[in-house]
Amino acid sequence: MAKREIDLSLVDVENREMRLGSIISWDGSAEELVDNSRYELRSRDKRKSLEGCSGKKEKGCRLCELNMPFNQQTMCTHSIVGCQVGNIPDCILIEHSPIGCSAIHARFNLGYKMGLARRGKKIENIQIFSTNLLENDMVFGASDKLRQTILDAHNRFSPKAIFISMSCSTAIIGEDIESVAQEMEEELEIPIIPRFCEGFRSKHWITGFDISQHGIMRQIVNKHPQKQEDLINIIALWGTDYFTEILKPLGLRVNYMIDMASFDELAQASEAAVTATFCHALGSYMATALENEYGVPQVDAGQPYGFKGTDDWLRSIAKIMGKEDIIEEYIKAEHERVLPKIEALRKKLSGIKGFVATGSSYAHGMISVIRELGIEVDGSIVFHHDPVYDSGKSEQDTLKELVDTYGNIDHFTVSKTQQFQFYNLLNRVNPDFIIIRHNGLAPLAAKIGIPAFAMGDEHFPVGYDGIIRVGEALIEILARKKFGQVLKRHVKLPYTDWWLSQEDPFILARNPGILDEVAEPQLLESLTEDASPEASIIKSA
C-alpha cells in the first residue's frame, strides 16, 4: 500500500483521470472490472509503470474505456464546486463566469436548504455570487469586475472566507484569479480561495470534489491543530445525521464536512482523532490529505453498508480509538436487534430484482444493502469508476469487497447519466425497481414501467438500521409498479425503433463504422426520429 501524492503547496489539483486513472464508459461484469482495475498494482506503482490501452507502459494511463462519440448531457467540475464550497453557511462563493453557468442554482438552493433542515441548522439561501460575464468582459477581461464583486460580497455579508471559481469562459480568456485572490486576501485579511474548476478541464465532474477539498485543506484547515480526541470527521454531502447515533458507543462527536459545515467546523478537521466517509469516491482525497499532512488516521475499511461493511467500518474506527474491547459486544447486540426485522423484510422482498444507478463507491454500498435484503441484482450503473482511491488502501477497495462478499454482477456498467443508453441498460436486465441518485434519469425508468427510488438522502442506507430503512422504503416503491405499467402504455420514448432494439448500449463506441455510414448530425437525428431516411440506412448497416 502506498499513499497517493497530494501536493497542498500547489494551488491546482490534477484531474482524477490522470491521478487515479478514472473512467466514465465501460461495460462488463463487476468481476471483470475488479480484475481490470488492478487496485493493488495501481496503488503500489502509483502511475509510473502501468500498461495503457495502447499496450505500452504509460504514465498516468487510464483504465481502458469505451470511447463514446458524444455526451448527451453532463454536470461539470464548476457545478460540483458550486454545490460544495457554495454550501458553507458563513463563506461565499463567487462564480467568475457568465450567468448561464449558475443556471443550476435553484436546484442547489433546494438541496442546501433540505440539508440544513436535516442537520437542524438555520435554514437560509445559498450564498453564491456570479460576476455575470458579458461580451465586453470576454474581449477586455473582467478582473476589475471580480475585485468589485469580492468587495461587495465582503461589505454586505462579512464572510469568513471567499471562494472564487473559474469557468470555461474565464479559463479561455486567461483570467488570473490566483493573483486577484492574493491581492484581495492581503486587503481584506480573510482567506480568498481561487478554484480552477473550468468545466472543460475534465470529463469527470467528480474532480470538482477534489478541487473543493484541496482549497479547504490549503486555506481553511487549522495548520496548528490542538487534538480533539473525541472528534471524528465524516466527509459527507447533505444526508441526515445517522452517524452520531452509530458512533455514540465509541464516545465520538461527528464533524461533518463540507456541505453545511461552518468555517470553524472545517478548520478543526486537522484536530480530529479519525476521518471516515460514507463514500470513498467522494472522501478519499480529503481523508488522505488530512492523514498525510496532519496525521489524522482514516479508516482501514470499506464503507458502512450491510452487515459486513458496517462491522468492518466500526472495528476499524474502534482500533484507531483504542476501543476494540467494547466494539464486538456492540456489534453483536446490534445484529441481534436488527436481524428479526431484516428477516421479515427478506421474506417480503423474496424474488424481487433491483438495479442501482448512482455514483461509484456509493453504488457498491447500495448494492450490498439490497443484496442483504435478499434482492437479486444482475445489472447496475456507476457514473464513473476509480480503479484506485487516493488512500491506496486495499481495505478500501469497495468494488472488490462487494464482489467477494455478495458475488458478481453480470452487467456492471460505467456510464455518465446518459439517458439514451439507460433504456437499453434497463431493458437488458428488466428489474422490478431502480435506486437512483441524479434523479433526472428516474422519469425514463417510470416511462418503461419501472418504479424508481430517488435516493435524495444519501445517508439513508448507512449502518444496520439503513438495511431496514431501505427495505421498508422499497416495499412502498414496489407498490407503485401498477402505476408504472399504466404510464408505460401511454408514453412513447423519443428514440427510434432501431436504437430501442439495440442490445448493446455501447454499439456506437464498439462500431465506429456505423458513424461513417451517415454524417454525424444525420445519425443523431435518426436516433430520435423514427421516420427519417437515415433511420433506414442505419437499420440496414
Ligand code: SF4
Ligand atoms: S461546462 Fe463550462 S460553460 Fe458549462 S456550466 Fe460548466 S463552467 Fe460553465
